[in-house]
Amino acid sequence: MNLTIDREVLLENLNTISRGLPTKSPMPILTGIKLYVTENDLFMTSSNSDISVEVTINDASLEIKEPGQTVVPGKFIDIIRKINSRKVNLYLAEDKILVIKADRGEYKLYVMDPLEYPKMDFVALENPLKLNADVLKNMIKSTVFATSSSEKKPILTGVNFTNVNNTLTVVATDSFRLSQKVISIEPYNDFNITIPNKSLDELLKAIDQFAGDVNLYFQSNKLLAQFKNVCFQTRLLDGNYPDTSKLISSNFAINLTFNKDELIEAVERVSLLSPRDSAKDKEITYSIVKLELKKDRSVEISTTNSQIGDAKEELLPTGIDADGPIAVGFSSRYLLDALKSFISTEVTLGLQAETRPFIVRGENDSNLTQLILPVRMN
Amino acid sequence: MNLTIDREVLLENLNTISRGLPTKSPMPILTGIKLYVTENDLFMTSSNSDISVEVTINDASLEIKEPGQTVVPGKFIDIIRKINSRKVNLYLAEDKILVIKADRGEYKLYVMDPLEYPKMDFVALENPLKLNADVLKNMIKSTVFATSSSEKKPILTGVNFTNVNNTLTVVATDSFRLSQKVISIEPYNDFNITIPNKSLDELLKAIDQFAGDVNLYFQSNKLLAQFKNVCFQTRLLDGNYPDTSKLISSNFAINLTFNKDELIEAVERVSLLSPRDSAKDKEITYSIVKLELKKDRSVEISTTNSQIGDAKEELLPTGIDADGPIAVGFSSRYLLDALKSFISTEVTLGLQAETRPFIVRGENDSNLTQLILPVRMN
Structure with a gap:
């Protein structure tokens, strides 16, 4: 194996490969990157328990002097x-060492046996679902933060993607809040899959600079996303995702519209004083604030902390369709996460009652709904 | 107590005060900030075991309605x-609560008893030593990184400042490397003090935006730095600082001059492969690289790692005054720390022998010397 390539091209592809590279693994060979060089192409592969990534490079700068394969750390x-030369030369010495030559530098890395590297199948069946990368990024970003970080109910650590009659519904919930984005897609078979949140975080990074179409290939227990010269494959979560379709009401007693940034800043300031509960299973009681519509149609965001003191901010809603008073208490982090998922300047909170979930929508975020379960206030 | 002040002015002074504020303290009252308001001035004080800071505010924006004092968390x-209003109003309610009013926000903080706050004396005796803030920053930055992080020899956790006949010598060493900066000062009494490294880190932050003269007042066990409206006082370390004056030789077998950035980059790249030793007391064996002047007058930076592989970079010195071969092995971090303390584009390494300390100097960094103890190579 012996090749020369532009460092920038190699680095960009290695950054993609790093999305699937574990730092530790029960199979040490998987902490390495497989390089497979044919007469014309350089293939690089990485894999961890959730994700496998393969890139195919046949860039104009690639000069292959000798095919071969190896696994490098x-x-x-x-x-x-760290290298800043324009080109790098890579060659294998006695199948034991990868030599990296760059300007006046020479680096030697002990390699692993490529025959020990497990065979990865990136099966691109026919008929992919094509989704624009920006649409896909938006779907992931507006939902993935609401997945559960606890493994108690493993299915909730993923984001559910359900297609019924060409309407794709994307849902994430940790059972204290729920994010839902609905889009229309081109005609495509119905499907119902749940993708691990970590895989989606890595996919987001892998497609960050990409703006074209991503081809999605569905298999029984995995999903292959193919774009540019990249195959990104993730396992799917087993089990049935809970039916959340009836959780989001469409009738609200009161709809309150706010300037989003004003609301974010007020909640952030007030939550400085909200009591913290760092106990893991008590996330719901973390940093509680109260939102109250008063009789005079002003809104007060407030918190009380028996240790430190209390805080309140008054906000004037830009829209209001019924009279109060009504109040809800909630985790400020949940509302902040939800608000930050909107691109809209104005957001509307739909309230039902003190003990009923409330939702957030944005005028310019079509079919995005964030639902938050309130907490009981003293 | 009741006053109004521009938020920006208050925040800037609070940032200074935060340099002396502990997050935890055996004396809970010290986790608070003392506010002391007279007819004309607002004084704020903080204190931890090493540092005490006091600011005096009589800014044009300060309107005092009622004097008083308190200690706020x-x-x-x-x-x-977090507040973004232009002005803030602070007042004490029933001596129990500080109320902060800003636009539509109202924050209440439980306060502590100001009579419990220990009395701080910021004694500015006569005849300070005046040092320009930029000169002081430079002295601290070029030495403080070489202090010891271990408490084994507490005196080495500080930077030593010695004035003899108006020549101020600033020295730090962890016994594996040494930094020394010498400057001439205005006529001033001889002194020999050692300032804790943490105090100097905080002083650096406190004077970061300041460019005028800092007045230094010396007392037996403490030092007061006074600038702008700030009094910054630190305790001094007990004990005699070791005499390091004979460690720095002025005769070198070989002087090698390099472009500093090229040398930094080569060492950084090579050290990617150097063996790591995370054992605390073995800092000296951390990330070892070798620098070798070859017979052909080229210089090789290299490392060997039995686990991963090896690396070498060839550099051409821009100046060289004797023939090799000669080689030294050292912690790459020590050389990198040292190199980064120079503003010079070109730096010169003075080498004596494989087992003897070597030094670094820069053409535009007058009287700055960095010394590094080599490690034995296999």
């Missing part, structure tokens, strides 16, 4: 990142 | 930082 990425 | 700073 993850350190390879650090070296290519 | 550190949370006060977070609130003032």
